[in-house]
Amino acid sequence: MLETLLVIAILLVLYTYVGYGLVVWLLIKIRGPYRATERITGTFDPEVTLIIPAYNEMACLPDKVANSLAQEYPADKLRILFVTEGSTDGSEEYLKATYGDRIAVLGGSRRRGKVAAMNEAMLLVRTPVAIFTDANTQLNKQAVRLIVEQFRDPKTGAVAGEKRIMTADSESAAGAGEGLYWKYESQLKKWDAELYSIVGAAGELFAVRTELYEPVETDTILDDFIISLRIAGRGFRVGYEPDAYALEHPSFSIIDEEKRKVRISAGGFQSIVRLAYLLNPFRYGILTFEYVSHRVSRWAVAPVCLVLILLLNLLILLQPEAGRSALYPVWTGLMAGQMLFYAVAWLGYLLEKRQLRWKAAFVPFYFTFMNVSALKGLVRYLRGNQSGAWEKVRRANEAVIQK
Numbered sequence: 001m002l003e004t005l006l007v008i009a010i011l012l013v014l015y016t017y018v019g020y021g022l023v024v025w026l027l028i029k030i031r032g033p034y035r036a037t038e039r040i041t042g043t044f045d046p047e048v049t050l051i052i053p054a055y056n057e058m059a060c061l062p063d064k065v066a067n068s069l070a071q072e073y074p075a076d077k078l079r080i081l082f083v084t085e086g087s088t089d090g091s092e093e094y095l096k097a098t099y100g101d102r103i104a105v106l107g108g109s110r111r112r113g114k115v116a117a118m119n120e121a122m123l124l125v126r127t128p129v130a131i132f133t134d135a136n137t138q139l140n141k142q143a144v145r146l147i148v149e150q151f152r153d154p155k156t157g158a159v160a161g162e163k164r165i166m167t168a169d170s171e172s173a174a175g176a177g178e179g180l181y182w183k184y185e186s187q188l189k190k191w192d193a194e195l196y197s198i199v200g201a202a203g204e205l206f207a208v209r210t211e212l213y214e215p216v217e218t219d220t221i222l223d224d225f226i227i228s229l230r231i232a233g234r235g236f237r238v239g240y241e242p243d244a245y246a247l248e249h250p251s252f253s254i255i256d257e258e259k260r261k262v263r264i265s266a267g268g269f270q271s272i273v274r275l276a277y278l279l280n281p282f283r284y285g286i287l288t289f290e291y292v293s294h295r296v297s298r299w300a301v302a303p304v305c306l307v308l309i310l311l312l313n314l315l316i317l318l319q320p321e322a323g324r325s326a327l328y329p330v331w332t333g334l335m336a337g338q339m340l341f342y343a344v345a346w347l348g349y350l351l352e353k354r355q356l357r358w359k360a361a362f363v364p365f366y367f368t369f370m371n372v373s374a375l376k377g378l379v380r381y382l383r384g385n386q387s388g389a390w391e392k393v394r395r396a397n398e399a400v401i402q403k
Contacts, residue, residue: 002312002315002316002319003316003327003331005308005312006308006309006312006313006316006331009305009308009309009312010305010309012297012301012302012305013302013305013306013309015293015297016293016297016298016301016302017302020188020293020294020297021187021188021191023293024188024191024192024195024290025191027195028191028194028195031195033194033195034193034194034195034196034237036152036153036154036155036156037155038153038154039152039153039154040152040154041152044148044149044151044152045073045074045077045148046077046127046128046129046148046151047077047078047079047126047127047128047129048073048077048078048079048127048129048130048131048144048148048207049079049080049081049125049126049127049129049130049131049210050068050071050078050079050080050081050131050133050144051081051083051118051121051122051125051130051131051132051133052064052068052080052081052082052083052132052133052134052135053083053114053117053118053132053134053135054082054083054084054087054091054135055084055085055086055087055111055114056087056088056089056091057087057089057091057135057136058087058089058090058091058094060135060136061082061091061094061095061135063138064135064136064137064138065080065095065098065099065103067138067139068080068103068139069102070141071139071141071143071144071145072141072142072144072145073144073145073148077127078144079104079125079127080102080103080104081103081104081105081106081121081124081125082095082103082104082105082106082135083105083106083117083118083120083121084105084106084107085106085107085108085110085111085112085116085117085120086108086109086110086111086112086117087107091107092105092107092108104124106120106121106124112218113218113219114223115216115217115218115219115220115223116218118132118216118223119215119216119218122210122213122215125210127210128209128210128211129147129148129151129207129208129209129210130207130208130210130213131144131147131205131206131207132203132205132206132207132208132224133204133205133246134203134204134205134246134248136248136249137204137205137246137247137248138246138247139161139205139244139245139246139247140243140244140245140247142243142244143161143205143244143245143246144244146161146241146243146244147159147161147205147207147241147244148207149241150239150241151207151209153237153239155235155236155237156236156237156238156239157208157209157212157231157232157234157236157237157238158201158206158207158208158209158212158227158228158231158232158236158238158239159201159206159207159238159239159240159241160189160198160200160201160202160205160206160207160228160238160239160240160241161202161204161205161206161207161241161242161244161245161246162186162189162205162240162241162242162243162244162245162246163186163202163204163205163245163246163248164245164246164247164248165248165249181366181370186242188294189240189242190240190242192240192290192294193237193238193239193240195286195290196237196286196287196290197232197237197238197239197287197290198228198238198239198240198290199229199232199238199287199290199291199294199295200222200224200225200228200229200238200295201224201225201227201228201238202224202246203223203224204246204248205244205245205246206224206227206228208227208228208231209231209236212231212234212236213227214227214230217274220267220270220274221263221264221266221267221270221271222264222267222268222270222271225267225268225271226271226274226275229271229275229278229291230275232278232287233275233277233278233284233287254349254352254353254369257369258369258373261369261370261373261374261377262373262376262377262380263377263380264373264377265299265373265374265375265376265377265378265380265381266377266378266380266381267377268295268298268299268300268374268377269299269300269377269378269381269382270381271295272295272296272299272300275291278291279291279292279296298374299374299377300378302371302374303371303372303374303375303378304375306371307375309338310338313331313334313335313338314335316331317331317332317335341364341368342364342368344360344361344364344365345361345364345365345367345368345369346368347361348361348362348364348365349365349368349369352365
């Protein structure tokens with residue numbers, strides 16, 4: 001029984017991180033990628049509102065405004081709305097005094113949280129497409145144009161751009177691991193979109209048809225994920241445009257990255273509960289398959305299975321008759337492999353705390369770090385210790401500014 005449970009746990013982890021990608025790739029090869037049955041042809045320049053939540057982001061604002069105004073899209077059809085609600089660093093006053101009518105600002109001294117501010121901002125939007133992007137990111141000049149092109153397909157209700165992490169040799173192992181993770185995640189998103197729909201957008205850059213936006217509960221942590229999945233649940237697909245990207249620096253330190261990961265993981269469990277209806281394959285079909293395989297397994301299944309693999313492996317080896325089993329060398333090798341993997345991950349963590357880098361530790365460290373953060377996120381969610389208030393995380397470039 002222990003061996004059976006161990007094999008099941010191993011297979012679930014392998015499916016989550018390797019098998020799902022292979023299955024989706026094979027399905028695309030067999031069936032072919034998704035193609036719209038009808039598309040809008042000719043000139044397609046709908047009016048767009050670029051919405052930028054900016055809580056105490058004064059240091060980023062000049063670059064973000066310049067980047068937004070530099071988008072290669074008809075200027076008369078691009079609206080720019082900064083949401084500075086609750087900021088105490090003079091962001092609202094600076095934007096209004098410096099840029100005047102070129103941009104709009106939704107301010108105020110009351111801090112109600114990012115989601116409440118976004119809900120209010122959407123009430124002001126009169127354009128058919130709304131694009132959300134973070135203040136601390138830089139978009140490529142074609143980002144808006146490429147995102148909008150996806151809406152030629154009437155069945156596309158939302159579109160996600162790509163998040164790219166800027167790392168240099170001098171930056172942390174966490175940053176390098178984060179960059180590697182997002183490259184892997186971007187490939188999975190590409191396959192998801194080719195099969196049917198991606199399952200969750202990243203807040204750094206995503207767009208929605210304004211008419212499909214539904215106000216989100218104000219204590220929601222992963223608003224971008226909830227918004228896009230609810231649109232998918234209404235029968236629209238969420239497209240993916242990897243050539244429209246948002247550049248972002250990695251977290252400043254392992255402490256900052258851990259805070260971010262734990263919060264995201266807590267939001268993942270919150271999302272699973274609020275999107276429980278999407279777990280019905282008889283109603284949602286392929287969307288359920290993608291959602292469970294790519295998201296639910298990543299947040300709720302794999303982290304628990306990793307703990308079970310270690311514990312079950314140990315229990316098997318401690319059985320009195322273990323040495324007589326034909327599989328004893330296999331279980332011994334598995335335990336040795338786990339010990340080595342986690343030892344390297346632990347060493348990577350210690351080096352990271354000292355701001356040292358060892359490339360060989362990137363994958364073990366970040367993989368372990370990500371799954372431990374998921375378990376901490378579960379504890380945080382069960383305790384109810386979360387809110388929708390903005391939590392600003394320091395980024396590597398901010399350390400340079402401060403110096």
